[in-house]
Amino acid sequence: MGTKKFIIFFCWLACAMGHEFYSSTDLMANLITKEEELVQSFGDYIEAVEVHLLKLRSVLLVLQILKLSGRPDLEMSDPLAAYKLMRRLREEWATIAEYTKLSPFQEYQDLLEYELQQIPGKNDLDEAAVGIIRLQEIYKLYPQNITTDHLTGTTVHLNLDQTYHLGKVAYTLGSYQHAFLWFLQCLSKIKEHKDADILKQLLFEYLGSSAYLFGNLPYEIYFTQQRVNLDPTNLEARLDLVSLKGQRSAHISNPDILTLNETSKSTYEALCRGEAVxxxxxxxxxxxxxxxxxxxxxxxxxxxxxxxxxxxxxxxxxxxxxxxxxxxxxxxxxxxxxxxxxxxxxxxxxxxxxxxxxxxxxxxxxxxxxxxxxxxxxxxxxxxxxxxxxxxxxxxxxxxxxxxxxxxxxxxxxxxxxxxxxxxxxxxxxxxxxxxxxxxxxxxxxxxxxxxxxxxxxxxxxxxxxxxxxxxxxxxxxxxxxxxxxxxxxxxxxxxxxxxxxx
Missing domain, CATH: 2.60.120.620 (q2cbj1_9rhob like domain)
Incomplete structure (x- = not known):
């Protein structure tokens, strides 16, 4: 597949992939097809690079042969030999320069950089995460309800980064119970991470903060204690623990953060769930x-x-x-x-x-x-x-x-x-x-x-x-x-x- 074909393909792809197409469920489904096309084009690009490298290697072989057969002795050279060397350097390396310009690398890199601007960015991922949290709030869904298809029983496996991202988005939205449940999921995925202790400290802090903002003091105390146990030199965590323990006598209500409230004050949300009709x-x-x-x-x-x-x-x-x-x-x-x-x-x-x-x-x-x-x-x-x-x-x-x-x-x-x-x-x-x-x-x-x-x-x-x-x-x-x-x-x-x- 030649360089021109790459350009034609990516120009078509650029037209086909309009900005914000991922915000639509129907058009978002095209991401699967587009990914297949991008993988295919990347494979074609690699093949083109391999063909190009073969041409360069053949040129290199010719140069090596010329060098061995016609290398002048600089101490005994005459003007004609010097001229031939200069001529060969000029002509052969100018040819090599032209060959390198034919490389599909730069065209592919430029077009791929443009395409990256057309596919989902950070803001779009955040918006998709907001949509997931909205679904959880209105339909009263636990993380396992989101990740498991109730009709087929198949499970969508999220890695640590994806699970953490959903927790962060929920926390930013003030949906502290859902944030707590997502961060709790992260703990089960953290074992094999190379920076496990650092991430545990971060998760314990978010879990404690989510519990506190939700109104559950015991879980805040528990995860603050985990911070101290993980790092006894953490002065901030030790001070937080003392302060929280001092609040226990005045703290009366501790809502269950592990169990979603099945009722809602919003008639709109209840109707969406098929209730309140x-x-x-x-x-x-x-x-x-x-x-x-x-x-x-x-x-x-x-x-x-x-x-x-x-x-x-x-x-x-x-x-x-x-x-x-x-x-x-x-x-x-x-x-x-x-x-x-x-x-x-x-x-x-x-x-x-x-x-x-x-x-x-x-x-x-x-x-x-x-x-x-x-x-x-x-x-x-x-x-x-x-x-x-x-x-x-x-x-x-x-x-x-x-x-x-x-x-x-x-x-x-x-x-x-x-x-x-x-x-x-x-x-x-x-x-x-x-x-x-x-x-x-x-x-x-x-x-x-x-x-x-x-x-x-x-x-x-x-x-x-x-x-x-x-x-x-x-x-x-x-x-x-x-x-x-x-x-x-x-x-x-x-x-x-x-x-x-x-x-």
Whole structure:
């Protein structure tokens, strides 16, 4: 494989690997393919270097032969012999210089350095670790729950550095119980490390500090004692131990740091775990599903939409089979090259850890997008002329969208507030990823090919507090959605205003 082929390959690879692709679960899966390609290219590079070395060795052999056969005696040389030596040095070593310039080393090194800027960096690894800690907090997961697939039973083995990194991230986030549990895992992996004693001191300090900040004094005392036992000359640890022992009489509560609390004060977190749903079985039996023509829409007379009531007050409607498999793949493929970190409407920063996903807007110039949007208009009865562009999103490791309202204006020229939200599920999700409504206790699970609609405003134009919703973190699988926000303009006769303060 020649130098030019290397350059072509890496230029292609540079285009294919967009920045921050690892923040998306779907695009992150491409890392496996990219790694295989990088390994293959590295092997090709080594072969090219070996071929190049063979050429250099052949040149060296020729020079050695010339040197042995035509070496002048400098003490008895004449001008012609001197000239021949100078000529040979000039011509042969100029040739060698040209050969060395043909080496694929520099091109490969330059391109590889560029590629390293396109693959996950430290900040991206930290963000992935934050996602893992978020999953632990919301779904109440121990380290072994994260590292073991509950369906297959297979275990993902983390080395000492990886386990320590997760503990540090949890500690920085103030998630001291999870930090403690990850650091505890580190102790079991430290035996064969060459700097075991140094690392033990560091871990004992972090374990003690995590326990203390969590509120568990006995474990802080225990690990401080371990610091002293490991190094009796550690004056700081000895002083800490004396101080901590003096606090025992005044310290009353010592929460169990080894056992996760299965209950949560957050309704949002409880709903994500499948708890706190306020739809009782009797009430649920009163919900209906039907074939609907949406008030006699001629387009739906021969192919009525499958309409299902997901919630009664406020009404949430789910529409089945609104998008085909071919259309789903088209939307995903169109959005993949354009995915960027999702933004929020905020004065401080458009990028927020409250919304961790990647999104891309698609215009109606695409005939498939146009057809899907027209279908949404038909089945919901909403006018799409002033609606926002269809936004396709993919959620990464621990990707979520915390509790929020969809009513905000994007700019002064927009066509009013977002009166309604239509959410199309473009994939199923293995575990997690539900859309939940904390103020009413509702939970909507992703169901591929369906669309769900709810109103963000009451009929009197006020914000509907019950429309507060969130996208739960994805634990297993990849979550793809497409969102269409409907603006107020154009809906005046489709959803009439009400004068009542409660409607």
């Amino acid at each position: 306020k739809m009782k079985s009797r009430r649920k039996r009163q919900l209906t599903c039907r074939y609907s023509t949406v008030g006699g829409n001629p387009k739906l007379m021969y192919a009525p939409v499958k309409e299902e009531e997901e919630w009664d007050k406020p009404p949430f409607m789910r529409y089945h089979d609104v998008i085909s498999e071919t259309e789903i793949e088209h939307l995903k493929n169109c959005s993949r090259p354009r995915l960027q970190r999702s933004e929020v409407n905020s004065k401080d920063s458009p990028v927020s850890f409250n919304r961790v996903s990647q999104s891309a807007g698609l215009t109606e110039e695409d005939p498939v997008v146009f057809r899907v949007i027209q279908r949404l208009s038909d089945i919901t009865g909403m006018d799409m002329e002033s609606a926002d562009s269809l936004e396709v999103s993919n959620y990464g490791i621990g990707g979520h969208f915390g509790p929020h309202y969809d009513t905000g204006k994007r700019d002064e020229s927009s066509d009013g507030y977002r009166i309604a939200t239509i959410l199309i599920y473009l994939s199923d999700v293995g575990v997690g990823g539900a859309t939940v409504f904390p103020n009413i206790g509702a939970s909507l699970k992703p169901q591929k090919g369906t669309a769900v609609m709810w109103y963000n405003l009451l009929q009197n134009g006020q914000v509907d507090e019950q429309s507060l919703h969130a996208g739960c973190p994805v634990f297993r699988g990849s979550k793809w959605i497409a969102t269409k926000w409907i603006r107020e303009r154009g809906q005046e006769f489709r959803r009439r205003c009400a004068l009542s303060e409660t409607e």
